[in-house]
Amino acid sequence: MADTPTLPPPLDPREKPILESLMRVRDELTLLKTDRTTYVKSSDVIPLYDRVVDQVKLLNEIRVDKPQETNQVDRILDGCFQLLSLFFMTIGRNNEAPAAYALSSTIKRLLDHLTEVDLYSAKDLVHISSTLENLRAIVKNAEDKYSPKLITLLSNRIEVCQGLLSNLQNRLNRLGGDLPKIYEKLISILRSISLANTRSKFSTSEVQQLQSQAKEIDAQRVDGRFMSASGEVPPGNQEVCELLNKCLSWSAIVLERKGEMPESFRDIYQVLVGIRNKLEKLSLTQAWSLRETDLYDYQRQLDKIDESRVDGNFVDAEGNFAELYVQRTLLYLIRRSYAYIYYLMVSSEPVSEALLPVYNQLQTLRRCLIEVKNSGGVSSPRELYPYSMKLNSIDNMRVDGKFMVGDDIPEGQGSVNDLLAECFELSYDLRVAAETENDSGES
Known part of the structure; x- marks a missing residue:
């Protein structure tokens, strides 16, 4: 979160050293974030996380009688947790509780905005719902490993997000008949108009085409209303009509303004x-x-x-x-x-940035091997030689089955080894299929 003067400094003098300590941690995290000379390791991050948790314990003791107080300490604390959360992703510990902090913050922002504007699709909600389920499982599995305060904080955040999500889902359920499909299409048109409006070069024809799509939907109405096959007005007709009118008016405004922003808001x-x-x-x-x-x-x-x-x-x-x-x-x-x-x-993949180059190469190899398999395989095992060479070179990088960087064993070994094994299996299946084909052809 951005530092802002709207939050007051701590009134309790006992909170001042906590604020100073958290600011030091945040500065160290910022320096670590900008250092590209080496990859980030667990040993860089965990001590900083422990220092923040120690300060949280002190803060909770001071605020035992005033748990709702909010000041600059909370703002800096949020910044520390936000950075630490992203660092946990960077070191490949995506499935641990601290990594859930930043993602839950972003989901809350998204849901607040969707609630405010009341313009969203069922697809938006399905994906967020699945992510919340994953976060809930991660936090539950971490109950014995991390601070109870952090677990409680994350659990509460997830439930707040779930409440917002449920409200949004209920608002979509108001639509009957064929209206959900029309609604989804209108949302897509509206977003496409807004995208066209913010391109570096404004395209009148693009917006006119989108406007035509909205007009085609408008032509489906009978006396200004959408009708079901049986001639009834389905539930939610008024909401979808309002959305259609918003699409038509927005396209007209965008065509008139052509992406020109007033000077006072240009920056x-x-x-x-x-x-x-x-x-x-x-x-x-x-x-x-x-x-x-x-x-x-x-x-x-x-x-x-x-x-x-x-x-x-x-x-x-x-x-x-x-x-x-x-x-x-x-x-x-x-x-x-x-x-x-x-x-x-x-x-974000649950793999340390130290292993990402290898992981990405294996992802590419896997895609290529699957593509070869789907297109009919190979006519000769020799065609697999380049893939085998690359897989063997990656396999030879391992020491006792682990990918090492110096004396360090980066996070994500399981993910990389599983992917390597899958690539070897795909290559083996293709070779066996080619040999079988050749043998049957000779006989």
């Missing part, structure tokens, strides 16, 4: 477009270029901008509220960026 717009574009690029090259802790800086920027809104509205330097076009455009960029962060966290 924040450029910042948000820059964040969105960088996160989009990361989502395409994640396996080779992402260190999960990189997401922290994007989160901080987004949180700061998101929290700067007044009653949900963006305000310029002179205190003027943003008009509808500006408001919707900026909110779209914020929400899209949070969605990318969520995707990048969920896609």
Whole structure:
């Protein structure tokens, strides 16, 4: 989270050394995050995590009679846990409780935004529901390994997210007949218009095509209402009609404005477009270029901008509220960026960054071998020679069955070894199939 002057300093003098200690830990985590000369190890992260937990214990003792108090200590503590959580992903310990902290924060942000705008699809909710189930299992399995305070905090966060998710699911259940399909299509059109609106080069034809799709849906209405096959008005008709009208009006506004942002909001717009574009690029090259802790800086920027809104509205330097076009455009960029962060966290592999180069090579080999198998296999075992050479070279990197980096055994050995074994099995099956084919042909 971004540091902000809105939270007061601690009133209790006993909290001051805790604040100073947490700030030192946060500075050390920040330095570790920016150091690209070596990979991050568990031995770098765990001592810092232990120091934060020690400070949490002290803080809880001081606040035993005032558990609801919130000040700068809480803000710095959140930053420490956020960074530590991303570090746990970086070292490949994704399935341990601390790693759930950052992901639960991002899910809460996403659900808050979906609730605020009331524009979301069933697909959005299905994926988030599955992720929450995974987090719940991770936290439950960690009850004997981590601080009870951390477990309670994470459990409460997950249940808050579950409550928001259930409300959103109930709101979608109001739609009857064929309306869910129409609703999903309209959500897709609306998002596509917003994407076109924020491209570096505005395309009038693209938005006009999307507008035409909305008009085709509009043509399905009878006297302004959607009708079922039996001639009845299905439940949720009014909501879907409102969404359709929003699509039509938004397309008209976007075609009129052509991506031009007023001068007073141009700076924040450029910042948000820059964040969105960088996160989009990361989502395409994640396996080779992402260190999960990189997401922290994007989160901080987004949180700061998101929290700067007044009653949900963006305000310029002179205190003027943003008009509808500006408001919707900026909110779209914020929400899209949070969605990318969520995707990048969920896609993070439980493998230390030290092993990622090997893991990524094996992922590529696996995809190639599956593609060869699906396209009919090989005509001769010799065709598998390049794959076998690469697999053997990776296998020879192991020492006593482990991938070592110096004297260190990085996290994620099981995942890498399982993938290596799967590649060997695929290669073996292809070779046997080729030999059998050749033998039957000779006979």
